[in-house]
Amino acid sequence: MTGDVRQFVEEAGHETAGRIRAAARLLSLAENEPERIPELFAGMAEWPEPRMVVGLTGQPGSGKSVLTDRLIAGFRARHPDRRVGVIAVDASSPYTGGALLGDRVRMMRHATDPMVFIRSAASRGHVGGLMLGIRGMVRIMGLAGCDVVLVETVGVGQSEVEVAEVADLVLVILAPGQGDGIQLLKCGLLEAGDIFVVNKADREGADRLASLLLATLHLTGDGRRHDHPAEVLTVSALKGRGVAELIDLLEKRCAQERDRWRERRSLAVEEEIRLAVLEEARRQILHALGNDDAAAEQVRRILRGEATVTGLVGRLLDTVAREHGAGSERS
Amino acid sequence: MSGTADREGLDRKRVPARILIGKAGLDGHDRGAKYVAHVLRDAGYEVIYTGIRRSPEQIADTAIQEDVAVVGLSILSGAHKILFKRVIDLLHERGAGDILVVAGGTIPSCDVPYLKELGVAAVLTPGASSKSIVETLDALLKQRQGAA
Numbered sequence A: 001m002t003g004d005v006r007q008f009v010e011e012a013g014h015e016t017a018g019r020i021r022a023a024a025r026l027l028s029l030a031e032n033e034p035e036r037i038p039e040l041f042a043g044m045a046e047w048p049e050p051r052m053v054v055g056l057t058g059q060p061g062s063g064k065s066v067l068t069d070r071l072i073a074g075f076r077a078r079h080p081d082r083r084v085g086v087i088a089v090d091a092s093s094p095y096t097g098g099a100l101l102g103d104r105v106r107m108m109r110h111a112t113d114p115m116v117f118i119r120s121a122a123s124r125g126h127v128g129g130l131m132l133g134i135r136g137m138v139r140i141m142g143l144a145g146c147d148v149v150l151v152e153t154v155g156v157g158q159s160e161v162e163v164a165e166v167a168d169l170v171l172v173i174l175a176p177g178q179g180d181g182i183q184l185l186k187c188g189l190l191e192a193g194d195i196f197v198v199n200k201a202d203r204e205g206a207d208r209l210a211s212l213l214l215a216t217l218h219l220t221g222d223g224r225r226h227d228h229p230a231e232v233l234t235v236s237a238l239k240g241r242g243v244a245e246l247i248d249l250l251e252k253r254c255a256q257e258r259d260r261w262r263e264r265r266s267l268a269v270e271e272e273i274r275l276a277v278l279e280e281a282r283r284q285i286l287h288a289l290g291n292d293d294a295a296a297e298q299v300r301r302i303l304r305g306e307a308t309v310t311g312l313v314g315r316l317l318d319t320v321a322r323e324h325g326a327g328s329e330r331s
Numbered sequence B: 001m002s003g004t005a006d007r008e009g010l011d012r013k014r015v016p017a018r019i020l021i022g023k024a025g026l027d028g029h030d031r032g033a034k035y036v037a038h039v040l041r042d043a044g045y046e047v048i049y050t051g052i053r054r055s056p057e058q059i060a061d062t063a064i065q066e067d068v069a070v071v072g073l074s075i076l077s078g079a080h081k082i083l084f085k086r087v088i089d090l091l092h093e094r095g096a097g098d099i100l101v102v103a104g105g106t107i108p109s110c111d112v113p114y115l116k117e118l119g120v121a122a123v124l125t126p127g128a129s130s131k132s133i134v135e136t137l138d139a140l141l142k143q144r145q146g147a148a
Helices: A003-011 A019-032 A036-042 A064-078 A104-110 A134-143 A181-185 A204-218 A242-288 A292-303 A308-325 B005-012 B031-042 B056-066 B078-091 B107-117 B128-145
Strands: A052-058 A083-090 A100-101 A116-121 A146-150 A171-174 A195-198 A232-233 B018-023 B046-049 B070-075 B099-105 B122-124
Touching: A003 A019, A003 A036, A003 A134, A003 B005, A019 A036, A019 A116, A019 A134, A019 B056, A036 A134, A036 A242, A036 B128, A052 A064, A052 A242, A064 A083, A064 A104, A064 A146, A064 A171, A064 A242, A064 B046, A083 A100, A083 A104, A100 A116, A100 B031, A104 A116, A116 A134, A116 B056, A116 B099, A134 A146, A134 A242, A134 B056, A146 B107, A171 A242, A171 B018, A181 B046, A181 B070, A195 A242, A204 A232, A232 B099, A232 B122, A242 A292, A242 A308, B018 B031, B018 B056, B031 B046, B031 B070, B031 B099, B056 B078, B070 B078, B078 B107, B107 B122, B122 B128
Parallel strands: A052 A146, A052 A171, A083 A116, A083 A146, A100 B046, A171 A195, A195 A232, B018 B046, B018 B070, B070 B099, B099 B122
Antiparallel strands: none
């Protein structure tokens, strides 16, 4: 399979008929087999990188997918010879593990454009609004020649801010009618944004929300980077109003901050490997905890005061180390 | 993450199969397609839903970008012979002939042999129970994995 990876990387890196197919296979690999991410990343330093990675986040129904569609069209019109990539994440069911990925429905007019590469992904129980492997997926989009990559998170509330670590710039999409001024004071999402898009400007209340937002954000004067005040734009993605201004702003920020982004991206790749390690550890510990009955008995022993949580964790780690014959590697 | 998800969902099917569900051609009756998407979602599949009135080119390109294992198309317009042929041809042309194609909708039984000959892996017609839909797909995927 290592051979396959190399072949896919080779194909995905050149403008051939099989480029997108190969890149799509690599994306599946990054998504399905986090334990193989280090292998995938081996030659990554040589890969071309996207010029700009833009995150789009916000509540369900705030218009992220429609805005993504408009941004694709806008970037394609400005740079006809450059590819746009999209990773659109929707939620997995916590009950069945299944998912309905429907963001793409809003972007279908781009489906046959060879310079647009759209990939839907399910969150697969990963909290944070994205999924495991996302950082690698962004890099694979870069390998496949994407100039701009748009990362659309699941519809999020307050604490899903992982996109801030993955994207160069984070757009927080809001729509009128989703809460009063107190909501804007709460922690989380609003702290993660670089640019705030008040969408659905064709509806009543958008201007009021925009001024409320401005007042709240400028109260303390800091955006996520603390060196750049957060900006607020009013947009109607549906009617296409304000989208050109938004792209102007993204291009401006890209020109100003590109060097700093590069630095941060290398940290993101390290973080991805750390996350892959944690995921594999979680899986092995879950396995060591045993099936339903054994796991339940372990928990009952803690309840009866015959064991402690720390003690149980220690024993599970020992089991994992024994099973993998790696006791000597533990330090 | 809840324990339920670990035991019954995400760990049992650690990597959920991806399936495209959509409608091709001039046919806006999407109740069946949405029903099947919902059933498969609940059976632990990751369903990429494309919506109505898609061209065979849109379906094939989407299937490739999404790296799905199966394309399931619902067709009630009567144009199934032409549309399935086109989708299957396009997938082969683009080096994705290993993606399974499954047909659903109002397809007369006399057309089933033709579709099977084209390479359609299964034909599910009105009245197919949710259980039989899931079982058919599970079996096809198992077969596909074995062949890979």
